[in-house]
Amino acid sequence: MNKKAVQFASIVLFVALTAAYFPTAFVSADQKDRQKNRYERAEHEAHEQKEHDEQEHTEKKGKRKSTPAQTPTSAPITTAPAASAGFSDNEKATLALPDGNSVSGTIRLKQGELFIPLNSVLEALQVPFVIYPKGTILEGFADGKQFIFHADKRTVYADGQRKTTAAAVFAESNQFYVPLQSAADVLGYSAVVLPQNQRIEFQVR
Structure with a gap:
C-alpha cells in the first residue's frame, strides 16, 4: 500500500470516528439542555405554587381571625x-x-x-x-x-x-x-x- 492510500485510509478512519463521536456528544448536550430547561421550569412552577399556597393560607388565616364588620343601625x-x-x-x-x-x-x-x-x-x-x-x-x-x-x-x-x-x-x-x-x-x-x-x-x- 502506497503512502497516498495510507493517508486516505487515515482520513476516512478519522472522519468515521468523528461522525461516531460527535453526534453522541451533541445529543447528550442537547438532552442535558432539555433536562436543565425542564428542571428550571419545574423549579419555577414549584416556587410559584409555594407562593400561591402561602398567600392562600395567609388569607384563610386572616379570615378566621377577623370578624365581619358590623355597621350599627343607630348611635x-x-x-x-x-x-x-x-x-x-x-x-x-x-x-x-x-x-x-x-x-x-x-x-x-x-x-x-x-x-x-x-x-x-x-x-x-x-x-x-x-x-x-x-x-x-x-x-x-x-x-x-x-x-x-x-x-x-x-x-x-x-x-x-x-x-x-x-x-x-x-x-x-x-x-x-x-x-x-x-x-x-x-x-x-x-x-x-x-x-x-x-x-x-x-x-x-
Missing part, C-alpha cells in the same frame, strides 16, 4: 351619670334654660332614667314643634335642625341621623316625656342635675 345617646339621683317620680322641678328663662315641670322616673316634659321645654325655648294626630310622633326644629321622637320607642331622628335613646320615650296627656340627656343632645345643650335644689340646668355646649 346611642349616652345618659348623664346618676341623672335620677335625688329625684322621685312625679316630682316638680325647675328646668333652667340657657337664655335665662326657666320652666316648672313634672319629672318622671322610669327604668332608672330621668324624663323631662319636652313640650314644656320647647315652648319655653320657643322652639317650633308639632305633635302628629295620633299623638305618637313629635317633630320639631332647633337651630335649623329637624328632630323627631316616637312614643314608646327608643329612637330619635336628629338632623337626619337615627340615634337610640337611653330608654323609650312615652307620652301622657299629649305631653312627651324624653330622657334628659337625649333631649339635651337634640337641643345642643348639656344638662346639669341639681336634685338638692330640685333643679335641672341646661347649658350651651
Whole structure:
C-alpha cells in the first residue's frame, strides 16, 4: 500500500470516528439542555405554587381571625351619670334654660332614667314643634335642625341621623316625656342635675 492510500485510509478512519463521536456528544448536550430547561421550569412552577399556597393560607388565616364588620343601625345617646339621683317620680322641678328663662315641670322616673316634659321645654325655648294626630310622633326644629321622637320607642331622628335613646320615650296627656340627656343632645345643650335644689340646668355646649 502506497503512502497516498495510507493517508486516505487515515482520513476516512478519522472522519468515521468523528461522525461516531460527535453526534453522541451533541445529543447528550442537547438532552442535558432539555433536562436543565425542564428542571428550571419545574423549579419555577414549584416556587410559584409555594407562593400561591402561602398567600392562600395567609388569607384563610386572616379570615378566621377577623370578624365581619358590623355597621350599627343607630348611635346611642349616652345618659348623664346618676341623672335620677335625688329625684322621685312625679316630682316638680325647675328646668333652667340657657337664655335665662326657666320652666316648672313634672319629672318622671322610669327604668332608672330621668324624663323631662319636652313640650314644656320647647315652648319655653320657643322652639317650633308639632305633635302628629295620633299623638305618637313629635317633630320639631332647633337651630335649623329637624328632630323627631316616637312614643314608646327608643329612637330619635336628629338632623337626619337615627340615634337610640337611653330608654323609650312615652307620652301622657299629649305631653312627651324624653330622657334628659337625649333631649339635651337634640337641643345642643348639656344638662346639669341639681336634685338638692330640685333643679335641672341646661347649658350651651
